[in-house]
Amino acid sequence: MVNKIQSEMNKIEIPAELHQRSKQGVLKAKAEIRRNQTVRFNGFVRFVAGFLIAASIYGLYHLNFQNDNQETMPNGERDMTNQEEGVYIPPIQLPENTDGMEMDMIGLIVYNGKIYTQTDTMIEPSEAKALLGEKLGRTKGSIDEWSLQDEYAVEFASTIGEMDVYSVKGYDQNFRIMAYDERNGEVFAEFYECLNGMSVQDGEDLFGKLNMEGNVVSAQYRHFTDWDNGIDRFFPINDTDLLNVFISELNHTVPYSYETVEPSLGDYRNDEEYKRLNLILKDGSRVELVVIKDGYIRYGFSDVYFKMSDNVFSKMWDLMTKN
Template structure:
């Protein structure tokens, strides 16, 4: 009886239905997996502002001291090697008269000897730098694993500079990044420059009086989506011009001034960090309209 049933049309009809169902199920699973694999590469635009799905995070690549004695010919970035990490010059500044308020514990002295570091023993690598010799300090109110500073005095002139470690870290959202800057709740002012004004080092700034707008921006930056520079790729285009680029300076109560690059197609970037921040498109355009060239 069983053999007769196997040979019947009903048996093969059932087998065909089951096989078709399995084919659809497997195909659906493959499609879903492929969609998940590609989601980090999806960028759509709305009114020329980037919109991206939530992402698990971005790993900011490690910066290593190069294995060469001609390092100064390879880069112009100011950096200090401290506690096994590389700290680079930043887009946060402070006026000389406020710098001593943030001066913390002395950590050591930058050596200005980066060219020959690879020929020295491990103990000599600490505080190797591309900058001239200068005392290195912690910064009051900030984690030394994130920010350190130098303070040089000559002929009564004080020259402060911050160095930050924004490499070899994992950031899940804007809060993981901007939370280190102590921006939220400490904004006291904001101003901006066009690309030409910034690029030509012009001492010309335009104040932003709407502090509600700036504080809303800060709130959104703390929850911003992230895109690595590698993913953004050519989407930025040639933005280094007055039509597509602004420099926003957010002034904080401790005297620090955080400089952000605002790019017209919806991206925000800081310093040399290999990551771009995406905020709400409506909020972005409100900010962009305020920062029109004068």
């Protein structure tokens, strides 16, 4: 791993999705500080700060990768969709920052030759300890805006400071690990996932890793503007039968590359075309999916959109537009 992480970074337009997630973190941090003006939150603020270092590395998913599975589209763009191989998500190529220019970064951990990044599955601190598996090591707070290439090529290098890292019970550690720490009686926990360096042929290749089928105990959704402004206003999904069908159908969705789908969606970030669906699992984790009116579903910072059959999707979409 150490001698294989090498690449240069192109100029990238920061995706609005990541910008909005960063803004949510700011709002959450401010709210917590207002409620608790004590020294004990210094650790929490530092932890949130690791979450807020979020911009350019996300763009690494959208660089002009030179991969054999890519095909040239009529407009000259590169498409990672291949009818036989599915969509290939190349390994993250970490930047060689040689010009001293400040660069924002998403939270990440280097472990076992893989790059694990922040995810859209959350875990409540009170539930996290029960999911701790084997202790894998402790992160080094060695990466910041000015880090050079060699600093990325170190086991447990990270942008999150120093935290213990564990495998997660019930999940493949090649996919998910957990950063966990206890400070002054408080628990800090966050999942990190590796959704790169893999081929995706159908939804099961990604959604199957989340262990959702048969394990969802409740679900809720919220509108784009609420999510965009960090407002926790959710509406429940009460149709259990439809929810179970939807979750099962996720495994059969068809993957398309970000470059193929994103330009066709137009300005879809609004309440009429964009929802956030939260699925609460038996183990206490909460999976959040982006659901778009045209039938597309996206998870986390992966470079793939998934298209669901209209029959199932339209019923779920209708349910999410009643409030």
